[in-house]
Amino acid sequence: MSRKPSFANLRDRAAPVAQIPPIASTEDKAPRPASREGRKQIAGFFTPDMSLAMHMMARRQGRSLQALMAEAFNDVLRKYGESPVGE
Template structure:
């Protein structure tokens, strides 16, 4: 049965050059304690849903044709639903 090679013969070799040290990590910019995202999202909450690809395409195309954002169309739709059920529309 053969023996495992000995690592003793590695001692006689010249050492390989040391690897270059990794650069020091750059500290992240300080973030304000109350900032949790862009200013345009302050005081707002996300409402999300999952729709079929056809619905997504139709809404994106309508938004493009109307030169409005998808968010603006969704706000209009939500306000219409609120009116339908006797609630006051909220606005944007």
């Protein structure tokens, strides 16, 4: 039966140098889809129950989650006396 190799002999070896990939420039990025031009992302973290409820509501209404969120944001704006912005 063979013995397990000893890792003691690895102590004296130099650690390998990590290769850091070059940072991609803005020219390397894919163009933004036309549907996102002139728009800015708004994101949040919600409970799984809230996520499921919103996705199910969107499905039942035949609308996108983004459309429901735009409606909700406009309702909040109205509630606090601001003009709704639309989608």
